[in-house]
Amino acid sequence: xxxxxxxxVWQEEVRREILEAALSVFSERGYHRARMLEIAERAGVAVxxxxxxxxxxxxxxxxxxLETVSRIHRRVMEALSSPGPPREILRRFLEAKLEILRENxxxxxxxxxxxxxxxxxxxxxxxIRVLFEEYLDRLAGVLSRLASPLSAxxxxxxxxxxxxxxxxxxxxxxxxxxxxxxxxLWEILTQPLIPRENRHA
Amino acid sequence: xxxxxxxxVWQEEVRREILEAALSVFSERGYHRARMLEIAERAGVAVxxxxxxxxxxxxxxxxxxLETVSRIHRRVMEALSSPGPPREILRRFLEAKLEILRENxxxxxxxxxxxxxxxxxxxxxxxIRVLFEEYLDRLAGVLSRLASPLSAxxxxxxxxxxxxxxxxxxxxxxxxxxxxxxxxLWEILTQPLIPRENRHA
Amino acid sequence: xxxxxxxxVWQEEVRREILEAALSVFSERGYHRARMLEIAERAGVAVxxxxxxxxxxxxxxxxxxLETVSRIHRRVMEALSSPGPPREILRRFLEAKLEILRENxxxxxxxxxxxxxxxxxxxxxxxIRVLFEEYLDRLAGVLSRLASPLSAxxxxxxxxxxxxxxxxxxxxxxxxxxxxxxxxLWEILTQPLIPRENRHA
Amino acid sequence: xxxxxxxxVWQEEVRREILEAALSVFSERGYHRARMLEIAERAGVAVxxxxxxxxxxxxxxxxxxLETVSRIHRRVMEALSSPGPPREILRRFLEAKLEILRENxxxxxxxxxxxxxxxxxxxxxxxIRVLFEEYLDRLAGVLSRLASPLSAxxxxxxxxxxxxxxxxxxxxxxxxxxxxxxxxLWEILTQPLIPRENRHA
DNA sequence: AATGAATGAGGGTTCATTCAT
DNA sequence: GATGAATGAACCCTCATTCAT
Numbered sequence: 001x002x003x004x005x006x007x008x009v010w011q012e013e014v015r016r017e018i019l020e021a022a023l024s025v026f027s028e029r030g031y032h033r034a035r036m037l038e039i040a041e042r043a044g045v046a047v048x049x050x051x052x053x054x055x056x057x058x059x060x061x062x063x064x065x066l067e068t069v070s071r072i073h074r075r076v077m078e079a080l081s082s083p084g085p086p087r088e089i090l091r092r093f094l095e096a097k098l099e100i101l102r103e104n105x106x107x108x109x110x111x112x113x114x115x116x117x118x119x120x121x122x123x124x125x126x127x128i129r130v131l132f133e134e135y136l137d138r139l140a141g142v143l144s145r146l147a148s149p150l151s152a153x154x155x156x157x158x159x160x161x162x163x164x165x166x167x168x169x170x171x172x173x174x175x176x177x178x179x180x181x182x183x184x185l186w187e188i189l190t191q192p193l194i195p196r197e198n199r200h201a
Numbered sequence: 202x203x204x205x206x207x208x209x210v211w212q213e214e215v216r217r218e219i220l221e222a223a224l225s226v227f228s229e230r231g232y233h234r235a236r237m238l239e240i241a242e243r244a245g246v247a248v249x250x251x252x253x254x255x256x257x258x259x260x261x262x263x264x265x266x267l268e269t270v271s272r273i274h275r276r277v278m279e280a281l282s283s284p285g286p287p288r289e290i291l292r293r294f295l296e297a298k299l300e301i302l303r304e305n306x307x308x309x310x311x312x313x314x315x316x317x318x319x320x321x322x323x324x325x326x327x328x329i330r331v332l333f334e335e336y337l338d339r340l341a342g343v344l345s346r347l348a349s350p351l352s353a354x355x356x357x358x359x360x361x362x363x364x365x366x367x368x369x370x371x372x373x374x375x376x377x378x379x380x381x382x383x384x385x386l387w388e389i390l391t392q393p394l395i396p397r398e399n400r401h402a
Numbered sequence: 403x404x405x406x407x408x409x410x411v412w413q414e415e416v417r418r419e420i421l422e423a424a425l426s427v428f429s430e431r432g433y434h435r436a437r438m439l440e441i442a443e444r445a446g447v448a449v450x451x452x453x454x455x456x457x458x459x460x461x462x463x464x465x466x467x468l469e470t471v472s473r474i475h476r477r478v479m480e481a482l483s484s485p486g487p488p489r490e491i492l493r494r495f496l497e498a499k500l501e502i503l504r505e506n507x508x509x510x511x512x513x514x515x516x517x518x519x520x521x522x523x524x525x526x527x528x529x530i531r532v533l534f535e536e537y538l539d540r541l542a543g544v545l546s547r548l549a550s551p552l553s554a555x556x557x558x559x560x561x562x563x564x565x566x567x568x569x570x571x572x573x574x575x576x577x578x579x580x581x582x583x584x585x586x587l588w589e590i591l592t593q594p595l596i597p598r599e600n601r602h603a
Numbered sequence: 604x605x606x607x608x609x610x611x612v613w614q615e616e617v618r619r620e621i622l623e624a625a626l627s628v629f630s631e632r633g634y635h636r637a638r639m640l641e642i643a644e645r646a647g648v649a650v651x652x653x654x655x656x657x658x659x660x661x662x663x664x665x666x667x668x669l670e671t672v673s674r675i676h677r678r679v680m681e682a683l684s685s686p687g688p689p690r691e692i693l694r695r696f697l698e699a700k701l702e703i704l705r706e707n708x709x710x711x712x713x714x715x716x717x718x719x720x721x722x723x724x725x726x727x728x729x730x731i732r733v734l735f736e737e738y739l740d741r742l743a744g745v746l747s748r749l750a751s752p753l754s755a756x757x758x759x760x761x762x763x764x765x766x767x768x769x770x771x772x773x774x775x776x777x778x779x780x781x782x783x784x785x786x787x788l789w790e791i792l793t794q795p796l797i798p799r800e801n802r803h804a
Numbered sequence: 805a806a807t808g809a810a811t812g813a814g815g816g817t818t819c820a821t822t823c824a825t
Numbered sequence: 826g827a828t829g830a831a832t833g834a835a836c837c838c839t840c841a842t843t844c845a846t
Contacts (some may be wrong), residue, residue, distance in 0.1 A: 012340065014810095031233075037837095047841080085397070129346055139278045147396050156378075160389065161395070163365060164364060167363070186208045191397075192391045192393055193824085194362070195348050246828090247827060247829055250827055252820095252821070258819095258820060413830080416830085433635075437814090437816090438816065447832085448828045450832055451830075459815095489797075556777075557735075562796055568766065569766030570759075570762075595793075614805090643808095650807085650808065650841090651806065652806055659841080660840095661839060
């Protein structure tokens with residue numbers, strides 16, 4: 001391997017290191033409380049190096065967010081695009097989403113925190129909103145292929161399904177409950193949250 | 202009314218003014234992007250005056266949050282504590298929660314934004330967490346008095362119910378849907394999000 | 403005098419102090435080598451205070467330049483606009499220009515340094531260029547009322563006259579010569595720099 | 604040609620390339636706004652290479668300035684040292700100076716910009732000042748061999764003559780006038796800028 | 805000798821907080 | 826008590842210089 005190639009490989013490694021450090025700092029502190037110096041220290045580089053790889057704090061943040069979200073997005077979209085009856089697809093989607101969220105906590109924290117912020121039209125989140133919309137639309141598509149009554153507002157139901165998943169995961173994040181299993185969430189999603197009146201009770 | 206009383210009334214008015222201004226600024230910009238100067242301007246006072254009423258930005262924020270959340274909390278807890286069968290209580294709870302959230306948007310934005318943040322153990326939110334837990338516990342209590350199968354994890358189900366409400370409201374905030382009606386949410390909560398298989402299909 | 407008036411007076415004083423400090427620092431070091439901290443120290447205020455009065459280093463610089471140049475400009479334009487035969491006007495102009503340049507050295511240094519830079523289309527100098535052009539045009543107007551042969555290119559001659567004055571003053575700045583007297587410059591301007599051939603020599 | 608010689612030739616070429624790039628960048632941006640990276644890019648080398656040839660930005664700048672100025676200096680001194688009557692020498696001097704300044708604009712811009720700065724005892728310019736003084740002294744020598752009244756302060760008149768040339772050239776640089784011809788400047792230098800009174804007017 | 809990624813001191817700017825009036 | 830100008834710590838970013846390859 002020649003010098004140029006080595007350098008490229010090395011650079012890719014440093015970039016990775018920086019993004020990881022940024023992930024840990026941003027997910028712990030949030031955007032405004034995160035300091036570039038701390039990211040640099042955790043990445044084991046000097047501040048200046050950060051700026052060799054990313055033109056600004058904002059750009060670093062956006063890149064990180066986009067890469068992280070995209071990774072999750074790809075997995076989830078894949079599951080949602082798989083062939084089969086809608087119920088099967090939904091099961092696979094649940095599995096994929098929970099698996100990738102469980103994989104590591106910083107990503108999860110950032111993901112949840114920022115997707116929520118994204119809904120308030122934050123400044124950093126244009127592209128992320130697009131991905132999020134795309135995901136909800138796809139999910140809505142699958143839901144609409146189910147039997148009624150979801151067909152009425154599939155996009156809305158998609159948002160609610162996502163909300164349920166997010167809530168369940170957050171509960172786990174706080175240590176109050178174990179990380180949700182796909183089968184448990186499936187149960188929750190296929191039963192009323194509030195049971196119907198027992199008619200002849 | 203004597204001088205001392207008048208003064209007190211006046212002070213209360215200024216305090217109110219400041220909190221309102223703070224609400225509008227914080228809900229628009231979030232904690233870090235909010236500037237004390239802007240709050241002062243919107244309140245029609247000088248910056249120094251803010252510090253006569255609140256010892257710091259953080260304290261102002263916490264007070265605001267706590268007052269806002271408490272107000273919502275009181276209404277919701279009232280509904281949850283009312284007598285009657287659990288289904289009735291839940292209906293009243295839904296109505297109360299939606300009504301107060303609809304009342305004004307800044308409170309809503311702040312509420313959603315910050316309650317979510319609160320789950321990530323933000324620095325400003327110890328007392329709010331306590332209220333939130335209290336609310337979820339109370340809600341769980343009502344849910345547990347329903348027929349099974351909720352009785353298994355009522356606290357968890359309470360969180361999920363709250364998550365559904367929050368999600369629905371956020372969808373409305375973004376202008377994608379009308380503000381949710383209690384009856385619609387009731388429908389959603391009492392039916393499976395994903396309909397069960399048609400048995401003999 | 404009430405509080406508000408006192409404050410205004412005080413502010414004007416601080417502003418003056420800052421501009422003076424800025425003048426001394428900028429004239430000693432030039433724009434890029436000048437540090438805001440040093441300006442603040444010389445003005446006897448904190449860095450933050452500079453930003454209460456001027457939004458940025460650049461703005462401070464431009465204001466300083468513009469105020470300084472305007473002051474000189476006003477005096478010189480006044481002399482150039484006075485009534486009388488052109489030769490009288492030119493004498494008065496010479497006196498005014500030399501007097502104001504002699505008044506204090508920092509202004510002079512800044513003036514010369516920056517007017518020269520202005521000719522290279524510096525970034526800070528749009529308004530100054532306008533003043534400079536206005537001045538040269540006025541001077542050209544006076545020159546054109548003289549007997550030929552200046553009438554050919556009065557604007558060019560105006561530039562040359564200004565160049566002569568600037569050169570003479572700079573020589574003095576360097577301590578090589580005393581500050582030029584109006585009468586000496588008048589001599590220089592009304593005689594050839596290189597004497598004509600003695601015809602019958 | 605052996606290896607060592609070839610290397611030397613190559614190095615000389617690189618050095619030349621760097622100085623040319625530096626000339627273009629410095630003359631466009633001025634010392635402080637010029638970046639080493641841009642010089643390297645224009646020279647077609649890496650930043651590190653600059654430091655193989657010049658120990659610092661300052662040194663590169665000084666070398667560039669000195670080489671550029673020296674080149675002009677040599678030509679002008681040659682003309683000033685040529686034999687003949689002073690008027691002839693001055694004509695040749697004018698021709699030489701204008702020709703070399705016209706040759707390329709970057710040199711000209713740098714020359715004017717920096718020689719002016721040099722007068723303010725800039726940090727980069729000790730050696731250049733020496734050359735400048737030498738040139739003015741030589742010019743003064745020629746002027747002093749003319750008939751009176753220049754003999755009184757020939758060094759001062761030399762500075763004024765140089766100032767006139769500089770002013771005329773700058774006017775051309777700005778595109779307001781064509782580049783001055785030697786004969787035109789000669790006219791200007793041998794006539795009063797402000798014509799004497801018509802005696803019997 | 806050439807490379808170019810890494811370095812980190814330095815400087816501009818912000819804004820919560822203070823305090824003299 | 827109210828004011829708002831002053832403060833200065835904190836933080837982002839630049840870029841000349843270094844040095845391992």
